[in-house]
Amino acid sequence: MGKKRILIIDDEELFTKLVKLNLEKTGKYEVRAENKGAQGLAAAREFKPDLILLDILMEDMEGSEVAAQLKNNADTVDIPVVFLTAVVKKEELASGCGVIGSHPFIAKPVSTNELIACIEKNMYKL
Amino acid sequence: MHKIPDIIFLWLRNDIDVVFFVYGLGFAVMGLAIWLQPKKGSSFRLADCLWLLSGFGLIHGINEWLDMWIIIKGDNLGLQVFRSFALVISFLFFFEFGRQIFRLDSPNPSCIRAKISRYLPWWLTWLLGILVLVLGFVSAAPWENVNIWARYLLCIPSGLLAALGLFSYYICQKDVLRPLKVRKYFLISSLALLIYGILSGLVVPRGTPLLSHWINIDSFFAAAHIPVQVFRALCAVAGAWGITGILSIFKWESMERLQIRVAERTRELTKANELLRVEVAERRQGDEKLKRNYEMQGVLNKMLFISLEDISLDEMLIRFIEQITAISWLVLESKGSISLVEDDPGILVMKAQKGLSEPVKNMCGRVPFGRCYCGRAANSGEIIFSDHLDERHENRYEGMQEHGHYCIPIISVNKKILGVLNLYIQRGWHRDESEKEFLVAIANVLAGVIERKKMDEALKAAYIRFQETQSQLIQAEKLTAVGELASGVAHEVRNPLGIILQGVNYLEENIPAKGEDISETLGVLKEGINRADKIINGLLDFSRFTKLDLRPEQVNSILESSLILVKERLKTENIEIVRELKDNLPSVPADKNKLEQVFINLLLNAVQAMPEGGKVVVRSYAKRLAQEKDGVDRRTSNHFHAGDQVVIIEFEDSGVGIPEENMGKIFNPFFTTKGPKGGTGLGLSVSRNILQMHEGLIYAESRPGKGTKMTVILKASGRG
Numbered sequence A: 001m002g003k004k005r006i007l008i009i010d011d012e013e014l015f016t017k018l019v020k021l022n023l024e025k026t027g028k029y030e031v032r033a034e035n036k037g038a039q040g041l042a043a044a045r046e047f048k049p050d051l052i053l054l055d056i057l058m059e060d061m062e063g064s065e066v067a068a069q070l071k072n073n074a075d076t077v078d079i080p081v082v083f084l085t086a087v088v089k090k091e092e093l094a095s096g097c098g099v100i101g102s103h104p105f106i107a108k109p110v111s112t113n114e115l116i117a118c119i120e121k122n123m124y125k126l
Numbered sequence B: 001m002h003k004i005p006d007i008i009f010l011w012l013r014n015d016i017d018v019v020f021f022v023y024g025l026g027f028a029v030m031g032l033a034i035w036l037q038p039k040k041g042s043s044f045r046l047a048d049c050l051w052l053l054s055g056f057g058l059i060h061g062i063n064e065w066l067d068m069w070i071i072i073k074g075d076n077l078g079l080q081v082f083r084s085f086a087l088v089i090s091f092l093f094f095f096e097f098g099r100q101i102f103r104l105d106s107p108n109p110s111c112i113r114a115k116i117s118r119y120l121p122w123w124l125t126w127l128l129g130i131l132v133l134v135l136g137f138v139s140a141a142p143w144e145n146v147n148i149w150a151r152y153l154l155c156i157p158s159g160l161l162a163a164l165g166l167f168s169y170y171i172c173q174k175d176v177l178r179p180l181k182v183r184k185y186f187l188i189s190s191l192a193l194l195i196y197g198i199l200s201g202l203v204v205p206r207g208t209p210l211l212s213h214w215i216n217i218d219s220f221f222a223a224a225h226i227p228v229q230v231f232r233a234l235c236a237v238a239g240a241w242g243i244t245g246i247l248s249i250f251k252w253e254s255m256e257r258l259q260i261r262v263a264e265r266t267r268e269l270t271k272a273n274e275l276l277r278v279e280v281a282e283r284r285q286g287d288e289k290l291k292r293n294y295e296m297q298g299v300l301n302k303m304l305f306i307s308l309e310d311i312s313l314d315e316m317l318i319r320f321i322e323q324i325t326a327i328s329w330l331v332l333e334s335k336g337s338i339s340l341v342e343d344d345p346g347i348l349v350m351k352a353q354k355g356l357s358e359p360v361k362n363m364c365g366r367v368p369f370g371r372c373y374c375g376r377a378a379n380s381g382e383i384i385f386s387d388h389l390d391e392r393h394e395n396r397y398e399g400m401q402e403h404g405h406y407c408i409p410i411i412s413v414n415k416k417i418l419g420v421l422n423l424y425i426q427r428g429w430h431r432d433e434s435e436k437e438f439l440v441a442i443a444n445v446l447a448g449v450i451e452r453k454k455m456d457e458a459l460k461a462a463y464i465r466f467q468e469t470q471s472q473l474i475q476a477e478k479l480t481a482v483g484e485l486a487s488g489v490a491h492e493v494r495n496p497l498g499i500i501l502q503g504v505n506y507l508e509e510n511i512p513a514k515g516e517d518i519s520e521t522l523g524v525l526k527e528g529i530n531r532a533d534k535i536i537n538g539l540l541d542f543s544r545f546t547k548l549d550l551r552p553e554q555v556n557s558i559l560e561s562s563l564i565l566v567k568e569r570l571k572t573e574n575i576e577i578v579r580e581l582k583d584n585l586p587s588v589p590a591d592k593n594k595l596e597q598v599f600i601n602l603l604l605n606a607v608q609a610m611p612e613g614g615k616v617v618v619r620s621y622a623k624r625l626a627q628e629k630d631g632v633d634r635r636t637s638n639h640f641h642a643g644d645q646v647v648i649i650e651f652e653d654s655g656v657g658i659p660e661e662n663m664g665k666i667f668n669p670f671f672t673t674k675g676p677k678g679g680t681g682l683g684l685s686v687s688r689n690i691l692q693m694h695e696g697l698i699y700a701e702s703r704p705g706k707g708t709k710m711t712v713i714l715k716a717s718g719r720g
Helices: A013-025 A037-047 A062-071 A110-124 B004-014 B016-036 B048-071 B077-103 B110-115 B123-137 B142-172 B173-181 B183-202 B218-226 B229-306 B312-324 B360-363 B372-380 B434-508 B516-543 B555-567 B565-572 B592-608 B683-694
Strands: A004-009 A029-034 A051-055 A079-087 A097-100 A103-107 B334-339 B345-356 B365-370 B385-387 B404-411 B417-424 B551-553 B575-581 B589-592 B614-624 B646-654 B699-704 B707-715
Touching: A004 A013, A004 A037, A004 A110, A013 A110, A013 B434, A029 A037, A037 A051, A037 A062, A051 A062, A051 A110, A062 A079, A079 A110, A103 A110, A110 B434, B004 B016, B004 B110, B016 B048, B016 B229, B048 B077, B048 B229, B077 B110, B077 B123, B077 B142, B110 B404, B123 B142, B142 B173, B142 B183, B173 B229, B183 B229, B218 B229, B229 B312, B312 B334, B312 B345, B312 B417, B312 B434, B312 B707, B345 B372, B345 B417, B372 B385, B372 B404, B372 B417, B372 B516, B385 B551, B404 B434, B417 B434, B434 B516, B516 B683, B551 B555, B551 B592, B555 B565, B555 B575, B555 B589, B555 B592, B555 B614, B555 B646, B565 B575, B565 B592, B589 B592, B589 B699, B592 B614, B592 B646, B592 B707, B683 B699
Parallel strands: A004 A029, A004 A051, A051 A079, A079 A103, B575 B614
Antiparallel strands: A097 A103, B334 B345, B334 B417, B345 B365, B385 B404, B404 B417, B551 B589, B614 B646, B646 B707, B699 B707
């Protein structure tokens, strides 16, 4: 079974870099990190990830806007998206991972273990 | 031997002086009797002329006694002259009497008596008197002839006139006199005077004029063998007896008058008595009225005095009704009530009562306008008065006693019906104007006080609302600012925290040979991240208005679950929990999780106040809020009203307490005395926010060094 592709779109460059390192270190994931919304969209079409981690508050583009465009594109419409946010109370999401409305969420700060748990939980949920 | 009549004749002839004595005595007695009989003011006209008969009787009596004197002592000229004058004068009296009585009471001017009366003018007596003297003195024997002429001219007509006059007087006055049974006296005296007139006027001393030489005393004696004086004396005695009898009519009259006067006097006295009684009654009534006025004034004064006291309107109304129903002469059994129009227009709500039974209190607790007496008074704005139970008394109950009512509408200056004063009165009570005025005055005082009180209370409520709104505005503004800040802070802080945590995770995985100190350092880093994150969470909690998930919850079970969550902590800190939880508390509409968060906050605060360990009393009970006075009832939030059913939760610790200067700040965000290692300083403010969203209340009471009591008040589910 090949590695799962994870695309992380977050304007915190250090954060994406460390997440990429930590996830790839497990040997189960191939991670691509993008720090701009637009590049993220392009990467999604090209990289065809199995799951996208998407920050909500980014400098160039709102995460919700990115998500909307993903849904509008036939290539990306089926890719599960897990939002990353710093302004949701952690307690509101079970072990840092939960659902607000119909969207899965991860609250920062999040540990690698929590992140993996959340990815696994949402990966096959379609 | 003489026969008995002979002896009498002899005696009469020889002792004629005795006959004269009796003769004179008869007339004298008659004269005296008439004279002594009080007749003044008599309605009998007879009284006007009787004095003449009296004069005749007395003078003629003297005349006869002079005759007696002459027989005993012998005659002389002086005596003869005196005697003759006495005789003439006495006959003049007799004639005048006859003339006057004859003229009395002639009912019909055409009758004989009236006709004859015309020939009896006043001067006739004088004329005859002069004629007697003239005729006497022109003769040779003047004194003898005066005597004879006086008898002819005066005595005969006198006797006739007197007899006729006297008897006709009786006839005319028959109606009055008959019941007095004096007919015989009139008859006897009339006859006596008539016979006397004849015997004395016709049987004269022997002389020359007219028939005197033919019919005289001597010829009478020669014929009758008895001196004429004997018959005359008998006439005098009979006349005296008759006249004395007639005089009884004056006695009767005076008696009658006395009786009339007594009756009149009695009537007058009765009238005076009646007047006096009326006056006394009026005076008493006046006194009673004065007393009542005084009492009414007193009640008004007391009411005005009470109105100045600083008490609630309800309490004031109770005091008022006590004063009003204490007016014993007006209010039956001290029963009455005051009802006011409150939030529901058209409904009278009983606010104060005195002496009313439970059924009445229930029945008249809420009365719509137009129903029963009170409703009618409110509807019409007029005083409703009833002196008995009539068909208008629609609120009735079993065993209701007969009574009347006064229902006085309480009307404001701008003609608004504020309520009704209802008083019980006796059946058959008579109202009067002054009591009506008094009741209107009472209603006016009530109206003034109620309006003022309502205005005061409205002002107070408006002020409290204003204060609350202001503090809520300030709070909301603060929260908005804090919310924005919190979101910003969360974003700005959590992103680096996320990087750090990922970095730590990376290091944990990638440092091949981890020394003890490295692992420890990484652990401390993670703990630091957690703490920072916790602060951000608290900040977000505080700033965010999360929608509550309200369900009817049992406070005790939330308390128990909160206690379970902090059980370990309590154990390690050596804290004893004392439960004083009341069973069967009403449920409260609450968000279980939020309320749990509040209770945990309060428990942890208590734990932190007792670093050496101690005791926390957790108490819960239900209560109905009373007047705004003491303790938990002294509240300003307008979520609560008197009469609300609430559940109260208290956490009382034996900790260090809160210094006085900090009491005002404990609910402020970020206020903490626990230092950097303590809490976030957001616990109490978050708790307060949660409770405010529950329309609840939290406040603290503390005695530094002794401990702190935190009190939470929540409204019970539903009404009551």
